Amino acid sequence: MNRWLSSAAVTLAAVAMIGVAQPAAAAPPDSVGGSFDVAGICPFTVLVEIEGKAKTIERPDGSFILTSPGLVATVTNTSTDASETWSISGSFHQSTLPNGDTFTKMTGRNLVTDPVAGFALISGDFSFTAAPDGSIVVPLNGTGRIVDVCEVLG
Template sequence: MKKWLVPTAVLASIFAAAAPAVAAPSGPPISVSGSGTFTNCGFDVTGTVTGKVKNITTPSGDVISTSPGLKITLTGDESGKSVSYVITGVLFFSFPSDDVVEVKATGLNLLQLPSPDGLILTRGNVNFAVDPAGNELRRFSGSGTAVNVCPLLAP
């Protein structure tokens, strides 16, 4: 798996319309907009994202994923309840081995992990580990917070 695909597997801005922009390994921030469905809350949630994204690959092979001006609105398809966030945080990805991806999230981020928790809003500094497919290996830790937003959208 190419290292620049890992942010694509973790960021909540993974939608058909945004995926090619998120996958871009370098260059200026790219404008994205689009909608997609999240299913890991146990019910369908439609997410609509607008803003910019950029992935930067460092000389060491680490990846920094930025999202200047990125906004997302999440709506529970059954409940009609919605929440909106400005998710302009930064994600730092390092690759200590072929089967571990260390992630440090700073600022405000919305993350989709395959755990039953669903959609996680992180604020401040948190870190966790995933495998190259995005499966959680180590739970969130750090001085920041991680909150499941699925209950806010539940039917």
């Protein structure tokens, strides 16, 4: 995989903290928390700390929805300790296309990495497509606001 992994690398890392996908009729979102580093995108390493509520819902067709109605992320420049805390209460809808690529649509506010947008807080309706190896086929595109995390923390 390339250094971008996929446009959803940051938020999908939260999936690992949330746990196993649940059927749509299951319980409400779970409390989640954890932290991880994002390196190689900004000129400095960014510590991402996630806390709040989120849930992964597996759909019968194999696609999934990641909801995060109460998720907050604190991003910190590990070189200067500059930090920001943002609600990332958006959702990801991910499905596999017939050719094996993965299509992800994001609505609301989400943290993402992308070879064009960089490390970004997005707000609106966006999508991207990734190949099975994680390389980006169609970079982040859509409508809404994009905030450059590296610039904010720089």
